[in-house]
Amino acid sequence: MPLILINFKTYLEGTGKKAIELSRKAERVHRETNVSIGLAPQYADITSLANTVSLPVFAQHIDFENAGSFTGYVLPEAIREAGAVGTLINHSERRLKLADIDATIARAHELDLVSVVCSNNAKVSAAVAALQPDMIAIEPPELIGTGIPVSKAKPEVVSGTVELVRRVNREVTILCGAGITKGEDVAAALRLGTAGVLVASGIVKAKDPYEVMREFADSMTK
Amino acid sequence: MPLILINFKTYLEGTGKKAIELSRKAERVHRETNVSIGLAPQYADITSLANTVSLPVFAQHIDFENAGSFTGYVLPEAIREAGAVGTLINHSERRLKLADIDATIARAHELDLVSVVCSNNAKVSAAVAALQPDMIAIEPPELIGTGIPVSKAKPEVVSGTVELVRRVNREVTILCGAGITKGEDVAAALRLGTAGVLVASGIVKAKDPYEVMREFADSMTK
Amino acid sequence: MPLILINFKTYLEGTGKKAIELSRKAERVHRETNVSIGLAPQYADITSLANTVSLPVFAQHIDFENAGSFTGYVLPEAIREAGAVGTLINHSERRLKLADIDATIARAHELDLVSVVCSNNAKVSAAVAALQPDMIAIEPPELIGTGIPVSKAKPEVVSGTVELVRRVNREVTILCGAGITKGEDVAAALRLGTAGVLVASGIVKAKDPYEVMREFADSMTK
Amino acid sequence: MPLILINFKTYLEGTGKKAIELSRKAERVHRETNVSIGLAPQYADITSLANTVSLPVFAQHIDFENAGSFTGYVLPEAIREAGAVGTLINHSERRLKLADIDATIARAHELDLVSVVCSNNAKVSAAVAALQPDMIAIEPPELIGTGIPVSKAKPEVVSGTVELVRRVNREVTILCGAGITKGEDVAAALRLGTAGVLVASGIVKAKDPYEVMREFADSMTK
Numbered sequence: 001m002p003l004i005l006i007n008f009k010t011y012l013e014g015t016g017k018k019a020i021e022l023s024r025k026a027e028r029v030h031r032e033t034n035v036s037i038g039l040a041p042q043y044a045d046i047t048s049l050a051n052t053v054s055l056p057v058f059a060q061h062i063d064f065e066n067a068g069s070f071t072g073y074v075l076p077e078a079i080r081e082a083g084a085v086g087t088l089i090n091h092s093e094r095r096l097k098l099a100d101i102d103a104t105i106a107r108a109h110e111l112d113l114v115s116v117v118c119s120n121n122a123k124v125s126a127a128v129a130a131l132q133p134d135m136i137a138i139e140p141p142e143l144i145g146t147g148i149p150v151s152k153a154k155p156e157v158v159s160g161t162v163e164l165v166r167r168v169n170r171e172v173t174i175l176c177g178a179g180i181t182k183g184e185d186v187a188a189a190l191r192l193g194t195a196g197v198l199v200a201s202g203i204v205k206a207k208d209p210y211e212v213m214r215e216f217a218d219s220m221t222k
Numbered sequence: 223m224p225l226i227l228i229n230f231k232t233y234l235e236g237t238g239k240k241a242i243e244l245s246r247k248a249e250r251v252h253r254e255t256n257v258s259i260g261l262a263p264q265y266a267d268i269t270s271l272a273n274t275v276s277l278p279v280f281a282q283h284i285d286f287e288n289a290g291s292f293t294g295y296v297l298p299e300a301i302r303e304a305g306a307v308g309t310l311i312n313h314s315e316r317r318l319k320l321a322d323i324d325a326t327i328a329r330a331h332e333l334d335l336v337s338v339v340c341s342n343n344a345k346v347s348a349a350v351a352a353l354q355p356d357m358i359a360i361e362p363p364e365l366i367g368t369g370i371p372v373s374k375a376k377p378e379v380v381s382g383t384v385e386l387v388r389r390v391n392r393e394v395t396i397l398c399g400a401g402i403t404k405g406e407d408v409a410a411a412l413r414l415g416t417a418g419v420l421v422a423s424g425i426v427k428a429k430d431p432y433e434v435m436r437e438f439a440d441s442m443t444k
Numbered sequence: 445m446p447l448i449l450i451n452f453k454t455y456l457e458g459t460g461k462k463a464i465e466l467s468r469k470a471e472r473v474h475r476e477t478n479v480s481i482g483l484a485p486q487y488a489d490i491t492s493l494a495n496t497v498s499l500p501v502f503a504q505h506i507d508f509e510n511a512g513s514f515t516g517y518v519l520p521e522a523i524r525e526a527g528a529v530g531t532l533i534n535h536s537e538r539r540l541k542l543a544d545i546d547a548t549i550a551r552a553h554e555l556d557l558v559s560v561v562c563s564n565n566a567k568v569s570a571a572v573a574a575l576q577p578d579m580i581a582i583e584p585p586e587l588i589g590t591g592i593p594v595s596k597a598k599p600e601v602v603s604g605t606v607e608l609v610r611r612v613n614r615e616v617t618i619l620c621g622a623g624i625t626k627g628e629d630v631a632a633a634l635r636l637g638t639a640g641v642l643v644a645s646g647i648v649k650a651k652d653p654y655e656v657m658r659e660f661a662d663s664m665t666k
Numbered sequence: 667m668p669l670i671l672i673n674f675k676t677y678l679e680g681t682g683k684k685a686i687e688l689s690r691k692a693e694r695v696h697r698e699t700n701v702s703i704g705l706a707p708q709y710a711d712i713t714s715l716a717n718t719v720s721l722p723v724f725a726q727h728i729d730f731e732n733a734g735s736f737t738g739y740v741l742p743e744a745i746r747e748a749g750a751v752g753t754l755i756n757h758s759e760r761r762l763k764l765a766d767i768d769a770t771i772a773r774a775h776e777l778d779l780v781s782v783v784c785s786n787n788a789k790v791s792a793a794v795a796a797l798q799p800d801m802i803a804i805e806p807p808e809l810i811g812t813g814i815p816v817s818k819a820k821p822e823v824v825s826g827t828v829e830l831v832r833r834v835n836r837e838v839t840i841l842c843g844a845g846i847t848k849g850e851d852v853a854a855a856l857r858l859g860t861a862g863v864l865v866a867s868g869i870v871k872a873k874d875p876y877e878v879m880r881e882f883a884d885s886m887t888k
Contacts, residue, residue, distance in 0.1 A: 061294030072283030094294035460747035505738030516760035517728030538738035
């Protein structure tokens, strides 16, 4: 079953009450189409989203350090108790050191949190694959937020990623993202061998997020 | 009116349901003694604490960047909508670049969030004072978590801080912290010219947090 | 005696042999005008510049950590033995944490290295002044490399810095920088109360660096 | 031909004149045994070492950014012109973000600098291998500087690294390090399938570095 994973970033359109409204629309699309939709809101909104909708909620980042004297850190146990079932790791706007990605995947695994590690090209995706996360999301940073879809503008990056990743890891789920705004972009992503999309402004900042999510989901079930 | 500001760090004793329990005890002490108590839980717990108790809630950190493409960041608007009224800035476990402290204080001010900037010695406290935050919390990092109270083991650091800070800024509220575990440590802090304490393990990891908070509050009202 | 401090950054025009050529031109201007000129080349070029010219050489950054297991760090003792007499600290392209600026100034002081701490606005300059470095260089980052001179485009930033800094520290030497490309920019900087300029592309990437340095020096001695 | 790569870190015993003395001893061992020895001194010492001895000199770190406005950065072109032929990347004391390791390897390759990427365990080594550096140096951080040799205390880490790396990359040269102080540690490393050792305090802080280097080299040529 393909997946639409929505990164709320720190957009005001995806903060607080608006995060809840957006999540309700996502839940409606899920009910209508049965396509899986994941929500990655800000830390402070995890509890309210998890309490409001039945969709899986992801953190945008976790810190790998164990509970203790880490003021301002994001404790995996805390976001799990708040209702998250997984987390983004190493998003291009929150890049991590290599050894810390490894440690963070281990921490996520320890707590049964789904680990979705972002990468910026095919080679780096293969490196991530060697660390055995649950999912990899390939997002060329130069396309993020542009509306130029990676799956159509740079199909070779997506297919090349799938190929390199599969040599190292046969099980990891592969998503792609950056510039995805239309159903045809999503369909192209699936044709290139991915299992879904990681999307942010294309949905969160859309005039009618319900319409966009519905178009995405429809393109996945045809 | 003196202040007890409790930093929950990422202690399991201050996470999720346990954060709520601890907050209820703090609220009880506040009701019994009328001493101001602030709570600085993890981001994911801000909403539930703000919805449960009537005490002021602080974030442990905010990022100064405006709303936008900042995956994994802590948007000040988000923690404010979640119910926070202020934030720690530059805690010794989450040190910031100097220019970013300035920018973060400005963002807090813009949103009417109380800014509490941590510092590690008298000279750095004076530097912080020049940036005009609402509060400064002096905490020698080598004493944090030790149970050796700064106000008794290094009184000259606290009095020296008060002196240097006052040359630069007559209005900022000065707190002190590190190693505070007893009422007499709190009383010593007030005698040295501070307006209260920033405390973490001394309360959060205490066997009986209510008793410790009550002792602290009583020592402030004698 | 006013100072021209030249930041070579990582410009190819200021690397290796070209760094030596540029330094010889600077030395010639110094001999002709008696204006003080400091050179801040890359780490790898400190030795050859210090061995070639008699001008004071500065590092672009030092790390405050003591000698030990710090692979890839810049040990103050190493750059001193290489021939540097001072260092930039906290340049806008290499911002440091507040507590680390304090520690770095202390390390520089310990080794008799002149500490030149960069700042981005008047308030931050006052904060730096509280840390008692030898020099402060105010450089609004938005003007760096633009050719729009801070001393003419934003004179109030420079004069405001001088005013705020002097309330905190009467002895620190104040430089200004950003966008300085002409003698009149330098003259304006001195009129605003600074003791000289920190300059990079205006000299290093100039078609005729000798001419620019000579013009700067002449404007300082009129 | 096996390799001994010596990391001078920021040890005073490996700084300035002492770095030159140590390098001369290393050159003598190379002449006597024909074993390859590489030297990784601090940035400021690259020029003098490259001018003094005929052994290959490595930087301890480079920044991937192109020439430009990057005050305090380590420009690859600068260290190359100073005489370095390669560089350590991602040492455990100077960890990099995953995407930056990829970019740094590309920059090293562009300038014909040998890239030696450090890693902390077998899985991370496989990830590094996917990025196709020239060499990988596996160093469990918990053993660095202890005198407990990775090749004898944790042989399974070394052999496991060789196995996982080879699945991803058949050409990369594999070194190991951490706790190596005796010839038998070096011999064990070679038996486990590595091509040499990355060593720091075991040589640099030895009472008689010549003796230790000679013992290492002899154990490689038996």
